[in-house]
Amino acid sequence: MADTESWTEATVYYEDKIGSRETAAEFLRAFGERFPNYHIDKMGHWEPLTQPYTLASATDLWTTSSAHSDDVSYGHLILHGESPLPFYVFVNWYGHGSAQIYSDNISMHALRRKGTEILSPERAVDMFKFLLSWDAPYYGTVTTSEELEAKGWRSVTLEDGRRSKESIALSPKEGLIDLFWANYFGEPFLQAFGKKRAELSSSENCQAVANGVIVHLTRAHALAWQSDVRFCEKLREVIGKDFFFDKTKGLKPRKGPIFE
Template sequence: MSNMTAIIYTIDPIGEKDVAQEFLKILEKNQLAPQKIGLYEPLKIDYSFEQAVAMWTQEEDGCYVEGIGKSGKAGGLLGKSKNPLISFNMNWWRSTRKVYVNYIDLYFPIKTFKVYKENIENIFRETIILINGIYGYITHSIPEERQHVTGTIESRIPGIFWCNYFGKKYIDFFGKERITSFSWFKIETLENGGIISYLAKEPNKELIKSDDLEMQAKIHLGINSFGDIDAFKANPEEIQIKNVPKL
């Protein structure tokens, strides 16, 4: 199956009730609310708005800080729909000792994307605004896997994909002129000042056949911010430390 991913990262707290409510409203408005929810697979609980909010905000000890141990709270929620086929994964951490990167992922086959393309892009944009996203992307699985190296967004930028979101930290890091001067297929500015850029018209055409466009964009922005694929193949366990914004 040809799969796709949409992911949004933030350093803002997202475990609060109002965030849960608004995200679920965004899914419902775009006809992509989950049918099943849970804290772990397999998901057996029928979706209801109230139950999903309660599970989203459920806290447990879970923030490990080097040299201190557990400090703070953590939570998460999984949601899934079979018709149309789509799922989401949300994880959050909250600690007074460390800034954590929280995120919301969406997973869906290309078949779902073709039918709900506008809805998925709306969810992506609206969620960025809701959680004050710092970085994110939408991609087919082939370019994502092709560019993957060991690490997190705190150590390397995951890549350049069909749809890329750069928040203020990344705009300040690269420079707005450098980002906007690349020959993107399409580029837009969100109401929060963030930039969304598209590398090609479709996520499942030339971008899965060749890495030419993504390499051109990475070289333009600064290749040292992205993973070294040859080094990853030589040593997959090494965490690559690249030139990235301080979060």
């Protein structure tokens, strides 16, 4: 993603597996129908992407394991286009032998470069809901690179006393890094929230969708890229601190989603 100023991304994690040819072909066809103006040009497992996009070839790449051993299988696919704005689709799936902490996921990134169109909040939500329509979603977010920079990293002290920053590596199966511009909580999270799920579901800017809820951090029902800090803090209190990564101490959450 060279020459990138910043980006917007929608990411969804699934309970079910998405590595099959059926899922791949169905998703790629549906993407073309739902977003006809978004033209995928290149694809591959790694950048730089050099292979021209076709549905058949993309289906093959989607389902091909990247593992170098028969004892484990996992795969990833990168799709890229430049029209109507620079965008990427990232697909990650985990098969036999993969660590149970990982979840299959799909992410759509819209880049913001000099002189290019900026993705509207409404379009970002549309992409988010599209991703939520696939294979038992249980968690997802819409965020910006600026918000990720502020919330997805923590300050640490090095052995020589200098201060540095490190990325917070946390699977949603382990809990929450933070709350972002938009947050989807599926049944595994809602069940874990217990009695708090009713309060969460009745909170401002909460919308029922895909057997779960989307909660926005914007001011009352306003779709803008500015999150409401006060509402974010209020929502954190409703959910409970045990579900969140402790950035001060570097401790993982005590609670996470409950899978049946």
